[in-house]
Amino acid sequence: xxxxxxxxxxxxxxxxxxxxxxxxxxxxxxxVYLYPLRFFVGCLPAQLVPRLxxxxxxxxxxxxxxxxxxxxxxxxxxxxxxxxGRTPREISRAYMRNAVVRALEDLVFERLFRGGHVHCDxxxxxxxxxxxxxxGRGAILLSVHSFAGRLAKHQLARxxxxxxxxxxxxxxxxxMGRFGHRVLQPRYVKFLEPVIGDEVxxxxxxxxxxxxxxxxxGGVVNVHLDGNTSRTFREVPFLxxxxxxxxGFLDIxxxxxxxxxxxxxxxxxxxLRICVGPAFDRVPAENSDEFIDANLPPMARKMEADILAxxxxxxxxxxx
Amino acid sequence: xxxxxxxxxxRIRKAVEQALGIEIDPAEFAESDRLDDFLGLDSIAxxxxxxxxxxxxxxxxxESFYSTEKLGDLKALEAYLADRA
Numbered sequence: 552x553x554x555x556x557x558x559x560x561x562x563x564x565x566x567x568x569x570x571x572x573x574x575x576x577x578x579x580x581x582x583v584y585l586y587p588l589r590f591f592v593g594c595l596p597a598q599l600v601p602r603l604x605x606x607x608x609x610x611x612x613x614x615x616x617x618x619x620x621x622x623x624x625x626x627x628x629x630x631x632x633x634x635x636g637r638t639p640r641e642i643s644r645a646y647m648r649n650a651v652v653r654a655l656e657d658l659v660f661e662r663l664f665r666g667g668h669v670h671c672d673x674x675x676x677x678x679x680x681x682x683x684x685x686x687g688r689g690a691i692l693l694s695v696h697s698f699a700g701r702l703a704k705h706q707l708a709r710x711x712x713x714x715x716x717x718x719x720x721x722x723x724x725x726x727m728g729r730f731g732h733r734v735l736q737p738r739y740v741k742f743l744e745p746v747i748g749d750e751v752x753x754x755x756x757x758x759x760x761x762x763x764x765x766x767x768x769g770g771v772v773n774v775h776l777d778g779n780t781s782r783t784f785r786e787v788p789f790l791x792x793x794x795x796x797x798x799g800f801l802d803i804x805x806x807x808x809x810x811x812x813x814x815x816x817x818x819x820x821x822x823l824r825i826c827v828g829p830a831f832d833r834v835p836a837e838n839s840d841e842f843i844d845a846n847l848p849p850m851a852r853k854m855e856a857d858i859l860a861x862x863x864x865x866x867x868x869x870x871x
Numbered sequence: 872x873x874x875x876x877x878x879x880x881x882r883i884r885k886a887v888e889q890a891l892g893i894e895i896d897p898a899e900f901a902e903s904d905r906l907d908d909f910l911g912l913d914s915i916a917x918x919x920x921x922x923x924x925x926x927x928x929x930x931x932x933x934e935s936f937y938s939t940e941k942l943g944d945l946k947a948l949e950a951y952l953a954d955r956a
Contacts, residue, residue: 753914755914756907756912756913756914756917756939756940757914757917757937757938757939757940758914759914759915759917759918760914760917760918760921760937760938760939760942761937763918763921763922763937764934764937767931782913782914782915783915799914799915802915802918802919803915803918806918806919806922807922838892
């Protein structure tokens, strides 16, 4: 059940860099990723990237042991709700592997699609999306941050349904030092522009109006229910604890009448799976608070169920 | 048909009040040039006002108005809406 307290906070900006050290291990890893590794991988044929993955995954399992333990700790409260036979230890290893694969795929993203290296057997439930769009009010695809999300978005665009993303221009940079925050993070945001494509920055004062324009033109917008690109949040029970989920998009839904459909993205470029579910039932309400109270819980439950069914695919067990 | 701009300004104020659930001093609003200076519009509030104005004046804004900057210019907004009122 949703609590009654609507929480407003400015989480779009990162914490002030004053309290950060100058340079951290995370800065070093991002520096290597954004410069020497990016240039090196840029010279490799895209089909050789899987070989690089095989080299890098064991290395990251070793140096990322603290992160793996962090994932296991987050999985502990929901261990009973995981699919049969799956353990936090095994999931945390798969999570690290998926993180490495995605990081490398981002480096060759355009070439993966151009070279026909992305294998996806169609989009399950595309009929749900097309049915929703036929009402003429656009569609919001609601998902969580999954490792396959960027690939899925491009695959959707190739099927004629380019989905606008809402992105933070200065995402939270936990673990980064002042150097990383000031130099590497803006570079990474820029680097991801062609990877994510079709985006609007949450910091833009026109963000909501741009989303509304897209929906009224019969287009598609992708919203992450686990994102932090909103000014209003609700605290809801989530994954054995509570989470602050962004609810600004529900004001857009209320005002535009746009249907919201769940989007599940799984796998990687070698076995991409995309599933669109039927639209959530829309519960009308008098005002914003009541609309959120009535419509957020089923959406949160569906996203939680998707995470628990495919826990190794969810990016945000921890922020790498 | 011409419309009294004062009436349009009043209808804008009422639409803004309804959209944001606030009360605005009519005199202060009548003298304001910019809605965003007056209210400190954020992205969602701009959209709420946008939709409320469309409902109040029973029309749809054209493409150029999907902008807080444009929407915030009260004089231009008033002239635009006067043509459609």
